[in-house]
Amino acid sequence: MSQTPAPRKLPGNLNTNRRLDRWLKINRDGTVTAFPGKVEIGQGILTALAQIVAEELDVALERIRLAPADTTYSPDEGMTSGSQSITDGGAALRYAAAEARDLLLQRAAARLGVSLEQLSVADGVVKARSGGSVTYWEIATDDLLAREATGDIAPKPASLHTIIGSPAPRRDIPAKVSGAPIYVHDLDLPGMLHGRVARPPSYDARLAGLDEAEVRALPGVVAVVRDGSFLGVIAGREEQAIRALTRLKRIARWEESTVLPETPDPRFLLREVTEDQVISEKQDAAAGARAAKTLDAEYTRPYIAHASIGPSCAVARFDPDRCTVWTHSQGIFPLRRDLAGVLGVEENCITAIHMDGAGCYGHNGADDAALDAVLLARAVPGRPVRVQWTREDEFNWEPYGPAMVVKLKAGLDTQGNVVNWTEDIWSNSHSTRPNGLGGVNLLAAWHLARPHPPSPPRNPPLPGGGSHRNAIPIYEFPNERVTNRLVKRMPVRVSALRALGATANVFAIESFMDELAAAAGADPVEFRLRHLKDARARAVIETVAAKAGWRKGEKGDGARGRGIGFARYKNGACYVAVIVEIEAGNELSVRRAWAAIDAGLVINPDGIINQTEGGIIQTVSWALKEAVRYDRSRILTSNWDDYPILTFEESPQVEVTIVNRPELPPLGAGEGTQGPTAAAIANAIHNALGVRLRDMPFTRDRVLAALA
Template sequence: MSGQASRRDVLGGLLVAFSFAPAALAQTGGGEGSGGPPTVAPDLPGTLAKFPDLDAWIRIAPDGRVTVFTGKVELGTGVKTAMAQLVADELDVAIERVDLITADTSLTPNEGVTAGSQTLEQSGTAVANAAANVRLLLAETAAGRWGVAATSLFTRDGAVLDGQGRRATYAELAASTSLAVRARADVPRKRLAARRLIGRPVPRVDLPAKLTGLPSYVHDMVLPGMVHARVLRGPSSGTRLTPDLAALRRQSGVAKVVQVGRFAAIVGPREWPLEQALRVANRGRWVRDAAVPALPPMPAGLLTMRRESQVIDTRRDDPAARGIRRLSARYDRPYLMHGAIGPSCAVALFEEGRLTVWTHSQGVEPLRQAIAELLAMPVDRIRCVHREGAGCYGHNGADDVAGDVALIARAMPGVPVRLQWSREQEHGWEPLGPAMLAQVDATLDASGRIVDWRHQVWSNTHSTRPTAAGDLLAGSEVVPPFTPTPPKPIPQPNGGGDRNAIPLYRFPNQTIVSHFLPDMPVRVSALRGLGAHLNIFALESFMDELAVAAGRDPVAFRLAHIDDPRAAAVIRRAADRFGWGRYRPASNRGRGFAFARYKNHGAYCAVALDVERIPDEGRLIVHRAVAAVDSGEAVNPDGIRNQVEGGIVQSLSWTAIEAAGHDGARRTDYDWSTYPILRFADAPRSVSVEVIDRPGTPFLGTGECAQGPTAAALGNALAAATGVRSRSMPLAAGSPTPV
């Protein structure tokens, strides 16, 4: 770095026009759960529009350390690092001097739920612009002291300089600079050439602690006098256990049985005796909860369920277009499990009428509301603090275990309680990703172009995230029970079951229908990507089927139907890096391609796979996966690569081998032997991800962009390798499970 800052890094540089998200796009958390407070400053970008005062986001301590407050949480996607980069760069301080406080109902802005790949779009945009504002205010303070214009000053490494030897540190200036002011919309972001951290592969700030065993997760919390707890439940959602509580009270290591209506938990000083007591309890009788409807055979049963149908998109640009060939196909996926490696866990302390809950929930604010209702406590007497958990990939048991521990802690004033679910409870009770079915019909004209497209999707809701007590498991167990919030579809442009059902391709005529199924025979909620996984699988599988019917190369066929230049660039880049044109198929081995722009307004991602199916065994070897991604401005390109690499591998597991079973009375999968996920032996031989950086453009959500394209690319590669098209996940079904 040069010792002399350029005058053009000065504050009076170019004004950057901020892009305004349309109100619908600004649904906090992609429409999942509650949306947070209303917009009060529509001229400000990201969540600044809801919390326009700078001190809600950034504070500078007397020692010059910068604290950033975000209502979003680290889920393992690296957003803490990306946000620290944004603030350090925009403010001109060393990243080591930036601390992040994430989602704490007492400290941070209410940014709703961390979901929908929107953390950088919403909170990242807010903190970056807040930092640019703070930098200007500090310079204005220095300008006032020195009697010069702020536009003549520049900043470097936590200080304001006048270029002639005068220097004032942020620590000095902060003492006389109020940040309790509204952000200005016209403060320029740092010009691209002056950025030191944005766009660089800065190492994750949280990994040194996690990789050396320092306490990093809610599971690792230890509070003075803390006791452990285990909750008593039937085998799976929709069942009820009737344990012999008197016998449990006699078990050694059980200090207390907490019973609230039908909710019951055991508490003791040590974990192992509680685990043993839990096993004893689980031998008790369980019954099916009569209120739960019967489960029709899946996935065809989805077609028979009560539905609310809505045309979510229609276009008749060329009603006269003549098709000569009509194709139809149905695609489906089973219920899928989130399957976090660490079962859900929470810690709580009830003291002097106040409750604090440490939780790995993705939405501390709506969780606080739900717990307040559950305990009939004023909301302002409850604090929910985020602590990291194992990667959740959507709504798993995190909120439920927090509701559970809140009930237990209230029964034990002054005693911190740590509750961890068992593996069997996580598998049995987490809300599953919904089973889905899509039917696509399209017509080709004589030149091999698509002239008409119809996509229908049948699905339950993709969010039962808690907004009220009835949405927590404990809420249905207390007496009288609370009623769950009625499920409703998440509207476009984010969409729930219909997420990514609307093609990004340009078809002259199209009709997209969302069949929302309000009755949930199985407990379901948000799984990473929501409906995008199945809809993109259907859309992009069908594009390949149509390409074959039209006698066109699948990549060329896609390019012929797209008019978004960034989409075309991503498709071409992935195809080039894969060597699409040079590919030579071999026996039982083929290539597959797929593309999507997540939610049609997030990141663009294209995936190409080289896949072999081992005859007789049915096992799959993914020889090579190549992806290209355009996330807009790439704050941390290695973070993006990590997300897309992970998304590819995770989606291969979902799509090829996973299916959560139910026998009509209860779930059938309670551990990793009955619900296998991909292991190292079946991981691809190579995965490479190319990031197309678009500096100066808005951040596009990346965390969920690869799942859909990977699923379809796998289906397409298998069809090419074997000549047989699989339209039902899991695609490797029927193959023996690897030992």
């Protein structure tokens, strides 16, 4: 029996989207179109991808056009998540562009009648040493890239880079400061109607009664859409839809049965049934026997909201043979699979087109809003319907970053070395994104008369991990046992929030490292270095300590103090060390932060700095202020008064240093700061005030309680 050989593995997402013309098109007008399947979510990815293409093709950055992600023509790159866009999407474009350049040079060599070695390229102009020249734009034809990639053409070495590694202004910022209609929220199609969904008052509430007639009679109302407990309204003008929504909410009668955890304290997780997995085990009995002092501690993180500034939005239109949806989803292909499941149609009957949204920081309401728009548009064929979630919709219904509990126990020998380490983590899964794995992970689908149950939650596996992301310490401990206790029951809707489990795990590990350092009478910086072999890890810690002017054994003064936190994100992406300075006055505030980051080869230095600054400031907000509130049946977080975030008056100064490693592969860099920052703040509070806060957020009340 003959067997077809497995196709060879190609770099990044070129492996799953193997044709070169899926990624690139050389245009006759002197431009190049790149087709990334990864999307802009405010992280600046499109600018970095354009830099990669320009570099490998040897053309000016200004020549690169980026096609918006669209299921009609874009490569399926899954989700834009997990800091993988440069490593997976960037690698694909990098190799595709290198190969396209090679094909262009071959064609140029034939045209000029010279050998490849005699050619040089500058901005798309190919010159032969003997004198002749030809441009990419003259020789490129559609068939040039109509082939499978080989992956054989190596990208340029870092020594030849002129565009990669230089700061490039973000291509999206001019439109963003001008007020141009670039977000899906701004899409305004001819004949467009406005929709709103009257969400139930609690997760499992059933619509028991409604007199639709009085809502239908309101000015501008075009339709009331009711399917089981899914209830929406469509109107001609936006404010008419809002008025109709208000009326619907007032007159709809619901039967509520939701039971939420009895306490906002994440320790309710300790009483849940868990699926346990030992994810790291190291044994050295002789070393363990040297333990002279043992410490244990328990850390928690509450449910945290993504809290996007722009509530989710989508526009959809039903035509006779096609449904089109404009969305700020992070994954138009997975979304389309789930939408097809709800509509009972083939995937290729649906077109999903990405447009920018407000920053999402993970899985928020974007995909849910897309299904809302589709369900409402189905009631008015041919008319586009725009659904804008309310602030309350977003806060009540988005899937939060899960609450977590981390228990730690460690032994120190008389020299102050950690000789054993036991860690247990409790958490739900960190991904309930649309995934096409049998169910439908879209909110409205669960409320229909014939509901589609959700797909089973997927806790992303190690080494990246979900709840157990960064649970395995990067430090060298001779004895170690780390157990992931996955809580299957999900009373509160949860999914991916920037950094997933890394925030709580690093917060716990790095706080505990400071507790151990204190017990060992060691300086926190020196204590970490003592347990670290990885040279890159050591370098970011040493760099941030130098930049911040860290003094060995420095002590706070009862009001101000500093602390450090460190991690290598996912134990495989960027290395980040953070030092913060806090001040405890009437309120607790973070005044300054310093960070050092090693993300391997840096594509756009200013992009990395912007993401690192932003990550730190966002985490200051999480760590000082944020927790979703609920009672036994309802979510109580509905607006910014219920869920304050860091303001301009409270935001710290941040200074970021890049440890550039141009000779090493690029590493994901968008989510490396969360864990280190949360821990650095807790450590700084201890340094300043002598109290140890182990429960996020570190509110004034908690500080006062700890001091009492």
